Amino acid sequence: ETGVTQTPRHLVMGMTNKKSLKCEQHLGHNAMYWYKQSAKKPLELMFVYNFKEQTENNSVPSRFSPECPNSSHLFLHLHTLQPEDSALYLCASSQDWGTPDTQYFGPGTRLTVL
């Protein structure tokens, strides 16, 4: 299986919808990350989970709600999003957080908010 998988790959939603993005890693890593990639902007780190505990929240609006039930799975729950939230959402994992480990990324979910 590929290292980090994300579903769905594409998502179109209205501003009043509720949806969830899923990330799964098969690498035995302990840390997982959500990034937002907007056009012509650097990747923005949103959330970090280490051993299922949230260790970082980079001032992300509350309409984004992460969930990490175990070290292999990470969700991003979306509700009442805005059109400016349209972006590529990338999940990544690494052996541990806060250590000099390489991050491995999933294929991303392309989100369009109408």
Next chain:
Amino acid sequence: AQKITQTQPGMFVQEKEAVTLDCTYDTSDPSYGLFWYKQPSSGEMIFLIYQGSYDQQNATEGRYSLNFQKARKSANLVISASQLGDSAMYFCAMREGDTSGTYKYIFGTGTRLKVLA
């Protein structure tokens, strides 16, 4: 101030030729790491190569090499013998530590490479 700067928004290279993608960085952490990732149109970020700040030799991985010039704070990616499949966005990233002893990743804005047949 930008911590990772990629000044080339787009580059073209002829197939089978070499190309250099520029990256400069800024950090006060003496122990840092530099990464290059490739992002094809499919969206996945693929790890290419890593250079540690204390590594004496430039990193190489197959056709990829990192031209690390520490004094100039540059970490350019060199792709030799370009292939059509190399067409993608390329991101330079830096991992640096902070005063609390943890590490963070910072990404550049990317360079879009197009390989011409």
